[in-house]
Amino acid sequence: MSAGLDSRWAISWLRAAAEVVADHRIDLSELDRAIGDGDHGENLDRGFSAIVEKLAVETPQTPGAVFKLAAMALMSKVGGAAGPLYGTAFLRAATASGDAAELDPALLAAALTAARDGVVARGKAAAGDKTMVDAWSPAAAAAAAAVAAGDGVVEVLEAAAAAAEAGAVATDPLTARKGRASYLGERSAGHRDPGAASSALILRAAADAANQPAAGRPGGDAA
Amino acid sequence: MSAGLDSRWAISWLRAAAEVVADHRIDLSELDRAIGDGDHGENLDRGFSAIVEKLAVETPQTPGAVFKLAAMALMSKVGGAAGPLYGTAFLRAATASGDAAELDPALLAAALTAARDGVVARGKAAAGDKTMVDAWSPAAAAAAAAVAAGDGVVEVLEAAAAAAEAGAVATDPLTARKGRASYLGERSAGHRDPGAASSALILRAAADAANQPAAGRPGGDAA
Amino acid sequence: MKKLINDPKAVVVESVEGFGLAHADLVTVHPDPIFIMRKDAPVAGKVGLVSGGGSGHEPLHAGYVGTGMLDAAVPGAVFTSPTPDQILPATLAVNSGAGVVHIVKNYTGDVLNFEMAAELAQAEGVDVRTVLVNDDVAVEDSLYTAGRRGVGGTVLVEKIAGAAAERGDALDAVAGVGQRVNANVRTMGVALAACTVPHAGVPSFELSDSEIEIGIGIHGEPGRHRIPMENADGITDRLLEPVLADLKLSRGEKVLLFVNGMGGTPLSELYIVFRHAVKVLGEAGLSVERSLVGNYITALEMQGCSISVLHLDDEMTELWDAPVHTAALRWGA
Amino acid sequence: MKKLINDPKAVVVESVEGFGLAHADLVTVHPDPIFIMRKDAPVAGKVGLVSGGGSGHEPLHAGYVGTGMLDAAVPGAVFTSPTPDQILPATLAVNSGAGVVHIVKNYTGDVLNFEMAAELAQAEGVDVRTVLVNDDVAVEDSLYTAGRRGVGGTVLVEKIAGAAAERGDALDAVAGVGQRVNANVRTMGVALAACTVPHAGVPSFELSDSEIEIGIGIHGEPGRHRIPMENADGITDRLLEPVLADLKLSRGEKVLLFVNGMGGTPLSELYIVFRHAVKVLGEAGLSVERSLVGNYITALEMQGCSISVLHLDDEMTELWDAPVHTAALRWGA
Ligand SMILES: Nc1ncnc2c1ncn2[C@@H]1O[C@H](COP(=O)(O)OP(=O)(O)O)[C@@H](O)[C@H]1O
Ligand SMILES: Nc1ncnc2c1ncn2[C@@H]1O[C@H](COP(=O)(O)OP(=O)(O)O)[C@@H](O)[C@H]1O
Ligand SMILES: [Mg+2]
Ligand SMILES: [Mg+2]
Ligand SMILES: [Mg+2]
Numbered sequence A, B: 001m002s003a004g005l006d007s008r009w010a011i012s013w014l015r016a017a018a019e020v021v022a023d024h025r026i027d028l029s030e031l032d033r034a035i036g037d038g039d040h041g042e043n044l045d046r047g048f049s050a051i052v053e054k055l056a057v058e059t060p061q062t063p064g065a066v067f068k069l070a071a072m073a074l075m076s077k078v079g080g081a082a083g084p085l086y087g088t089a090f091l092r093a094a095t096a097s098g099d100a101a102e103l104d105p106a107l108l109a110a111a112l113t114a115a116r117d118g119v120v121a122r123g124k125a126a127a128g129d130k131t132m133v134d135a136w137s138p139a140a141a142a143a144a145a146a147v148a149a150g151d152g153v154v155e156v157l158e159a160a161a162a163a164a165e166a167g168a169v170a171t172d173p174l175t176a177r178k179g180r181a182s183y184l185g186e187r188s189a190g191h192r193d194p195g196a197a198s199s200a201l202i203l204r205a206a207a208d209a210a211n212q213p214a215a216g217r218p219g220g221d222a223a
Numbered sequence C, D: 001m002k003k004l005i006n007d008p009k010a011v012v013v014e015s016v017e018g019f020g021l022a023h024a025d026l027v028t029v030h031p032d033p034i035f036i037m038r039k040d041a042p043v044a045g046k047v048g049l050v051s052g053g054g055s056g057h058e059p060l061h062a063g064y065v066g067t068g069m070l071d072a073a074v075p076g077a078v079f080t081s082p083t084p085d086q087i088l089p090a091t092l093a094v095n096s097g098a099g100v101v102h103i104v105k106n107y108t109g110d111v112l113n114f115e116m117a118a119e120l121a122q123a124e125g126v127d128v129r130t131v132l133v134n135d136d137v138a139v140e141d142s143l144y145t146a147g148r149r150g151v152g153g154t155v156l157v158e159k160i161a162g163a164a165a166e167r168g169d170a171l172d173a174v175a176g177v178g179q180r181v182n183a184n185v186r187t188m189g190v191a192l193a194a195c196t197v198p199h200a201g202v203p204s205f206e207l208s209d210s211e212i213e214i215g216i217g218i219h220g221e222p223g224r225h226r227i228p229m230e231n232a233d234g235i236t237d238r239l240l241e242p243v244l245a246d247l248k249l250s251r252g253e254k255v256l257l258f259v260n261g262m263g264g265t266p267l268s269e270l271y272i273v274f275r276h277a278v279k280v281l282g283e284a285g286l287s288v289e290r291s292l293v294g295n296y297i298t299a300l301e302m303q304g305c306s307i308s309v310l311h312l313d314d315e316m317t318e319l320w321d322a323p324v325h326t327a328a329l330r331w332g333a
């Protein structure tokens, strides 16, 4: 038994994420309709469904390979701003994960940080611009802090998910400075950023997947 | 003093007709909106206003010349089906009136008959097709009957106007077989034909003008 | 009613003025009485082509003035036929001595006004022929009506007769080919939502959110019947059915397929209709040799479309392909 | 919502299929991933031009594929940018070895997806340059936003860069002239009524019967502000004012005036706007040398228009006049 997360966890994470995105498809699009063009839920659902379809025919053997599969599916199916951003996040996470069979806490945090950096590099948004960066940045920071505190993988993901959720909520009062919502200027304040909201949901799914004994952490007694 | 109607009557008729058409502009278009394209009042108003404008700068000296002026104005300004039909009616009335300075009952009835024949020749509608023919035909017939009964010009015009009014009302149950209303088929029944309605208004204005002492029948004691 | 207009009464004049400014290389606008004339008209030796009718069907007719199509377009008020005092000077202006063809859509107003103008032109020594366009199969019983209306087929008649005139055909030949096009084309339209005439200010008819009007004309006048909303393939089937029933073509024959937008329907939807129409015609064994998809004869901002099928022969095909250079249709020139 | 569609999810595929059937002489449709390609692409020695973006703006971009304009168009879902796995094969397919120019409207989604595709194409050895179009003066403060959007100017960039590629200009020159067009064109739009995205089923925004939205984009996203309805001349003044303020032209300079319909506005109204715009430009001492009026970059059936002014130089004028043969724009070829 190990304190790391293997490809089975990565696969159940993405399956769970697909489910939660499908469940929140309409809510996410509603958020996007308020300050964007109302397609965010639709876009992500298309992408995550594609991941699930790919996973039905392929079973990548490392977390990195799973992330790579996800990245390619998201890039090719989502479109819009979110497609390249999520695609880049998973691609960078894949690169950071290398061909490790399991992600230990440090590697996990490194993958999350790489994902965050990928979003920033691609979208050039800063913290506070009211984008998904406002979920990914605190998530990556919280994961790093948890590793520094000696936490295990479940705690690292729990910390990341909680920080992403808080970060998403904190976008409510902000004025958007990137993406489609920025055209609204101050009229964008008072609404939650859809990409931050979806990021929080997806990171929560990662933590949930790690919490399930069947899902790649045999035993679940570690950490 | 004479029992005939001169150019002053013809001019006051057309001025009165212009007024009554302007007053009923919206009603006539409403009738047309029910079974046509909703422009009949607008079209006629444009034409009769043009007559009034022309009469402000020209004063034709015979009824025939007045009718000719009206015909040209109607043809050039009304458009649609009604323009050529009314234009032809007045043109034929002008021809029938010749250069007589006054119209006696017989000539008056002949002018009305010529007008009716002009409408029929131009539009090829038969009685009962739910068109302005259903006002003009009984009007011409009633005028001829009045002449045969030895009536004077006022009575001739009164008879024509009353017959036109009855004829217009009688179009209500008919199914249109000519003009735009015919596309409605049986759905045209239950509505008054706009062209028959406007014809009745215009012929009533002719009778009213003949009843006014100032308007070309000096004295008004004759007939 | 929200429209990009100033005074409702000035719509036609201002719009035609703008058209004249935008296409000064092609046309001259005669201001009063208003008509639009090919810049180089009268063209020596060429039969003149004049069409016209109520405004609100843009780009018809002004958009078809130019080389290989019309010599003059005579616009009436919105949905109201023009008057003889416009049609007559337009006819005289484009007559080079070879005579003039009037292309007239079969509406009582248009027919009567063009007829009067033709009589007056004849009286002034100009030989006039008339091509009456009546391609609308929505009008079922011509015996008890003013007859079938002129709709989408008008564009095809103007193009093909225009090409015949341009290549130098004589008066009767130009009118003849125009009549042949009319005899071989059938059209059926549908409205999803009505249009609003500027001076009326209210929609021409009311359709609920779940109904459509099959057999619509191009003036917001009623069609054959109302049915519940259907999908594009279903509507296409319904439009093609009476068109094909009336044309009675044999398998292997060649057609031109024209899917026309009524003004307020996105081009993308017209292509969806076209796609299915090609399939239906294919199943009927017909060969779609030529096509046209777009807003070519409209009813202001009405939502909907019409489908026209023209049974082609070699000469019509050749004349269709001949160069045309107008504001709204251009190829080979 | 009443639309001539079948399945809302199939709108793009079916519409593009129909387009391919209607214009088989000009284009080939690559079905999956979907893109539209010039029939004779790759053209030996010629720089390839690829554009794309969300669907719903027809005839943009597929309508501009052909001689003298685009080599490929890549359609996303309605109002959603296409993905790299469509853009990449389109880019590879039109590359003759002379490199490929991507013409990208400045929306985050379009920019990011084209950027990724360009990286992937470069990795496969294809030289890619990007022309970013951002002509919309409605976005006031580019520092705090994603920057100005690409709207009407896109059509002009595609035409002029397309002509440069067609005459054999090298990669940097083609991109350079495209960038010069973008630097010299400004656009402002207005909506009178919103449009409805098929899969959304409800209008993108709500406008009351007496309001209009000034500074609208082409996706039903909001504009600068709402004002009470005005007449056409007043609206034209309001659109031209920020365009001219931003362009800062001197008297005597030459411009191209482009009045574009958003899809649901009759052509006649666009000419009324054009008429007044010509007057306003004339009063500013500008010379309208070229013009374009019609539905060239739309937002489904949105009612409204945009006005673009391009400051012309001799080369741009020559390239504008150069032959073009596409489904939606054609002259000289
Ligand atoms: N420049 C950017 N950097 C980071 N995230 C961004 C950026 N632009 C947009 N986003 C994110 O993308 C989300 C919108 O995604 P989506 O609706 O799918 O794309 P689109 O705006 O193209 O319709 C926003 O809510 C925001 O979180
Ligand atoms: N063929 C015809 N013969 C006689 N009258 C006709 C004929 N066609 C139409 N009309 C008359 O014209 C009237 C409609 O006139 P109007 O609305 O001005 O023209 P349009 O139908 O062209 O809009 C009808 O109410 C009818 O009385
Ligand atoms: Mg969105
Ligand atoms: Mg009428
Ligand atoms: Mg009318």
Ligand SMILES: [Mg+2]
Pocket (backbone or CB within 6 Å): A037, A039, A080, A081, D079, D080, D081, D109
């Ligand atoms: Mg989007």
